[in-house]
Each structure stands twice: as C-alpha cells, then as structure tokens.
Amino acid sequence: MQDHQSGHQRLTLSDVQRPEYLANPYPLYHRLREHDPIYWDEEMHAWVLTRYTDVVAVLRDPRFSSAWGPVETAWMPEDLRPQLEPALRAVSRQMLFLDPPDHSRLRGLVARAFTPRMVESLRPRVQRLVDELLDAVQDQGEMEFVADFAYPLPAIVIAEMLGVPPEDRSQFIVWTQDFGRLLDGGNLSFEELLTTLSGIADFLAYFRRQIAQRRTAPRDDLLQALILAEEQGDRLNEEELLGNCVLLLAAGHGTTTHLLGNGLYALLQHPEQLQLLRENPSLAPTAVMELLRYDSPVQLTSRRPTADVDWAGRRFKAGEEVLTVLGAANRDPEQFPDPDRLDLRRTDNRHVAFGHGPHFCLGAPLARLEAEVAFTTLLRRLPQLCLATEQIEHLPSLVFRGIKALPVTFASVLPA
Numbered sequence: 505m506q507d508h509q510s511g512h513q514r515l516t517l518s519d520v521q522r523p524e525y526l527a528n529p530y531p532l533y534h535r536l537r538e539h540d541p542i543y544w545d546e547e548m549h550a551w552v553l554t555r556y557t558d559v560v561a562v563l564r565d566p567r568f569s570s571a572w573g574p575v576e577t578a579w580m581p582e583d584l585r586p587q588l589e590p591a592l593r594a595v596s597r598q599m600l601f602l603d604p605p606d607h608s609r610l611r612g613l614v615a616r617a618f619t620p621r622m623v624e625s626l627r628p629r630v631q632r633l634v635d636e637l638l639d640a641v642q643d644q645g646e647m648e649f650v651a652d653f654a655y656p657l658p659a660i661v662i663a664e665m666l667g668v669p670p671e672d673r674s675q676f677i678v679w680t681q682d683f684g685r686l687l688d689g690g691n692l693s694f695e696e697l698l699t700t701l702s703g704i705a706d707f708l709a710y711f712r713r714q715i716a717q718r719r720t721a722p723r724d725d726l727l728q729a730l731i732l733a734e735e736q737g738d739r740l741n742e743e744e745l746l747g748n749c750v751l752l753l754a755a756g757h758g759t760t761t762h763l764l765g766n767g768l769y770a771l772l773q774h775p776e777q778l779q780l781l782r783e784n785p786s787l788a789p790t791a792v793m794e795l796l797r798y799d800s801p802v803q804l805t806s807r808r809p810t811a812d813v814d815w816a817g818r819r820f821k822a823g824e825e826v827l828t829v830l831g832a833a834n835r836d837p838e839q840f841p842d843p844d845r846l847d848l849r850r851t852d853n854r855h856v857a858f859g860h861g862p863h864f865c866l867g868a869p870l871a872r873l874e875a876e877v878a879f880t881t882l883l884r885r886l887p888q889l890c891l892a893t894e895q896i897e898h899l900p901s902l903v904f905r906g907i908k909a910l911p912v913t914f915a916s917v918l919p920a
C-alpha cells in the first residue's frame with residue numbers, strides 16, 4: 505500500500521509474514537503504533553490496534569464480543585456432516601468464544617477444577633518430568649530444544665491432568681496439533697479444516713469413552729472434577745464439558761511450547777541476562793513474566809463490537825473485527841520504559857501476554873509454573889548452553905509466535 509503523505513510504501517500488519525519481520529516483528533509494530541495506532545486494514549478486513557491503552561481498554565469493554573455467533577454447517581460436505589457438526593458445535597461452546605452470562609458460568613465451573621492450589625501441587629511432578637526430559641539427552645551434548653523438550657513437556661502435563669493414560673499420549677499429542685491449527689484462524693485451507701475437525705471428532709469420541717469409564721469408576725483428575733460439575737444439574741452439559749477439554753488442550757499446549765522456545769532463545773541472545781538467572785534462580789517468577797512480555801507466544805486476539813462504537817476519532821461498526829495486537833502492546837514505550845530491552849529484573853510488568861479482562865488466561869499459573877521449573881533446571885543442569893545455529897526460523901503465523909526448531913549444545917547434563 506502507498507502512503508500518500510510520505511510517498512513511502514505503507515506497512516501493514518500482514519507484513520509480519522515477510523521474512524525480515526517474521527524474524528523480528530517489533531520494529532514493524534513500532535512503526536504502526538507511531539504512524540497509525542488505530543487503522544482499518546483492507547487486507548485483513550479488520551481494525552488493527554497497537555497501543556497498550558487501546559488494547560487493554562477494548563479487552564475489558566463489555567461492548568466488544570468474543571462470540572462466534574451461530575454455527576454454520578452449510579459448507580460441510582454432506583457425508584462428513586454427522587461427524588463434523590458435533591465437533592464444531594463443541595468448539596463453539598468453548599469459553600473463549602462465549603460472552604457473559606454463558607462465559608462466566610462456564611469459566612467459573614472450569615476454574616473450580618483448575619485452582620492455583622491444584623496447579624501448585626503439580627510442581628514436584630513438573631520437576632520430575634523436566635528432569636526426565638534432560639536425562640534422556642544427557643549423553644548427546646546437544647538437543648533440538650523444541651522437539652526434545654518444549655513440545656513434550658506441556659503436552660504430558662495437560663494429558664496427565666486430564667487423566668490420559670501414557671499409552672494414549674502419542675495420539676493425544678497429534679490431536680493437540682490439530683486444535684492449535686484451529687486457533688490460528690485464517691491460516692487454514694479447506695482440507696486442513698476438515699482434517700482438524702475430524703481430529704476433534706475422534707478426540708470427542710475418545711473423551712466420551714473416558715467419561716463413561718469415570719462415571720462407573722471415579723478417578724482423581726481434572727476430567728473427573730469437570731464431570732462432577734456436569735453432574736450437579738444442568739450447569740455444564742456434556743457438549744460444554746467436551747468443548748472445554750478441547751480448549752484446555754488447544755490453548756495450553758502450543759502456547760507453552762512457544763514460551764519455552766522463545767524464552768530460551770531470548771536468554772541465549774542475552775548471555776548476561778542468562779547468567780543473571782543462572783546465578784539467581786529466585787528471580788525465575790519475574791524473569792518468566794519478562795520473557796512473556798518480550799516475545800509473547802500469542803501476538804494478537806480479536807473482538808467484535810455488538811453495536812457501533814466511537815473510539816478515539818474512529819467508528820468501529822457493529823460486527824467489524826477489531827484486532828488487539830498483544831505483541832505490540834507489550835512493547836509500547838508509553839507503558840514499558842525501554843521496551844525493547846530484555847530486563848529479567850523488570851518490575852511493574854503489567855504485560856498482556858495472557859490477555860486482559862474477563863477472558864484472561866485461565867492456565868496462566870500452570871504456564872508460569874512449567875516455565876519457572878524448566879528455565880531454572882535447564883540453567884542449573886546444562887553448563888555452557890549455546891545455540892547450535894544462527895539460522896532460526898519462526899512459524900509463519902500472525903497469531904502465534906514460536907520457533908520451528910532450536911538446536912542447542914551443552915557441555916554435560918549435571919545430575920538432578
């Protein structure tokens with residue numbers, strides 16, 4: 505697009521997919537925020553917001569909806585509809601895509617089964633898993649951090665929480681990939697959408713069997729806690745229960761993988777910060793929050809106003825998509841002094857990597873726990889941890905920011 509005032513090529517959000525901005529989108533976000541902090545993007549057919557104050561204000565404003573609206577099934581091939589329609593309906597009942605009062609009811613029920621105390625009780629198990637993943641690479645002196653560590657860790661944690669037996673884990677991991685693609689929005693081809701929904705249909709069938717088993721032989725896991733909520737009357741029906749199991753997987757896996765990958769990459773590029781954390785493991789909670797701000801796994805989310813809204817001199821029409829760019833808000837100099845500096849001691853770090861307002865990430869305590877244990881253990885057990893290549897590729901996504909592969913080398917793996 506041509507900028508008529510300056511005569512320069514005008515940058516838009518879609519430019520994030522150009523190789524130079526995929527590697528580092530933050531200069532692009534700065535340009536957008538400085539020149540056009542609220543603009544209508546013809547290509548994305550959406551408003552794009554890059555200022556911290558706007559992002560936070562939209563996310564907590566009840567005039568903006570997260571709802572999907574009625575589920576459309578006309579596009580589905582006739583023969584696949586009986587299988588795909590229930591999958592799509594269950595997805596549409598995820599709390600992420602609901603507004604109050606349905607949202608508050610569902611979130612309250614899932615939150616009861618997903619308390620910070622319950623998450624904290626997982627710490628010893630997360631520590632054991634982290635140690636086992638490092639033990640597995642101890643004789644190699646190298647690993648591909650994403651495949652060997654960042655990918656399996658959150659998948660195993662959430663699978664165990666939901667009570668998936670170890671023998672079903674690999675299938676479960678395939679499903680989590682399907683769901684992650686669904687949340688990536690516009691990037692899906694028609695065939696991929698069909699594959700994804702049919703994966704979700706298989707997942708629902710699997711969980712229906714798990715639920716039936718637990719009704720006769722109760723167990724002590726998150727799925728059982730959700731079943732109890734369902735059995736207390738009509739407050740959580742089976743479709744909602746299943747839809748939200750899908751969400752826990754989809755929202756909790758790829759995002760945490762990206763936090764681990766982006767976080768380690770940032771540390772390796774800032775050796776003095778890495779050393780600081782290595783020498784002061786008690787910094788881990790603050791450090792993880794800074795890594796989340798610095799290179800956020802979820803770069804944007806969206807809302808739609810239910811009626812026309814006048815906003816800082818612009819008019820968002822009812823139903824128009826409004827993209828809140830979390831990754832840009834997290835680098836806004838008005839909110840974060842020296843925003844492009846990685847500062848593991850940064851305080852007053854009110855980043856929006858977990859969103860803001862009523863849909864604030866329900867899994868934030870779990871993601872933070874996993875990252876704290878992972879980074880402190882990695883730095884303690886792997887001396888001379890280094891990048892094995894300068895050629896790091898990012899995923900081609902506007903929504904998620906993650907690294908495809910992160911090969912690293914190390915001197916040895918010290919005992920747990």
Ligand code: HEM
Nearest residue numbers: 599600755756759760763802805858859863865866867871
């Ligand atoms: C919501 C980010 C990990 C479960 C969200 C939202 C963001 C986010 C930005 C809000 C989306 C919106 O407002 O449209 C992240 C990041 C994670 C992470 C960056 C890891 C670093 C997890 C984990 C779980 C989880 C581990 C659970 C196992 C959820 C759920 C919601 C959510 C259930 C929906 C909450 C609602 O709609 O009320 N997450 N998430 N997330 N996240 Fe996370």
